[in-house]
Amino acid sequence: MKAINLNASVFTKRKQNQNDSRFNGAKNFFITLILVICASPAFAQAAFDKFDGQDDVTSIIVNKKMFDLMSKVKVDATDKQTQQYLALIKKLDNLKVFTTKSTRVESEMKLAADKYIKSAGLEELMRVNENGRNIKILVKSGAADSQIRELLMFIEGAKDDDTILMSLTGNFDLNEISVLTDKMRIPGGDDLKKATKGKK
Structure with a gap:
């Protein structure tokens, strides 16, 4: 009887260890998945x-720190556009814009953008080839159709035009971007406005 009880105890313990192992495996998977999702915008930067x-x-x-400081600036309460701008920048984490006329740097930017686009799972929002300029705007969507967690824009300049690479992360509405480009005079802002109109 003692031997039977011992075997049953061992079997129960072994089954419990298997369940614990499966639970830990599932837990580790979800932790890894969350880290990948959260790290994506940081990797973009x-x-x-x-x-x-x-x-x-x-x-x-x-x-993010600078956006937070900017959002606390006191402005005229009747200035609706500025109020919209301040409301938007509270939702932003990082903005990086690089412009160049160097053909060498342009090639490096194109390679970096193409490599990141393939790995980040971005959705193409707009692509335009106009007067020698190649424009790509891609996004990573949030919960709603117009909600954006990440926006990437790459513009290959024609002749003497600047080549522009822009990365913007946060949790914002695409329809708000025109306010940001107007207030900060971001290079390529007109192209972003076109993309916004196309998404509405």
Whole structure:
């Protein structure tokens, strides 16, 4: 009887260990999945950091802390556009814009953008080939159709035009972007406005 009880105890313990192992495996999977989702916007920023500080590149860099400070600026309550702008920047995490006229840097930007687009699972919002300019705008959507967690724009300049690479992360509505481009005078802002109109 003792031997039978011992075997039953061992079997029960072994089954419990198997269940614990399955639970831990599932838990580790979901933790990894969450980390991948959360890390994606951070990876977007890091993927283009090498262009910051290059001699042939003009950079605009705004982080979450700066957006928070900007959103606390006191403005005229009757100025609706500025109020919309301040409401928007509270939702933003990072903005990076790089512009160049260098053909060498343009090639590097194109390679970096193409590589990131393939790995990040972005949805193409707009593609235009106009007067020698190739424009790509891609997004990672949020809960609603117009809700955006990440926006990437790459514009290959024609002749003497600037080549532009822009990465914007946060949790914002695509229809609000025109306010941001107007207030911050972001290069390529007119192209972003066209994309916004097409998404409404």
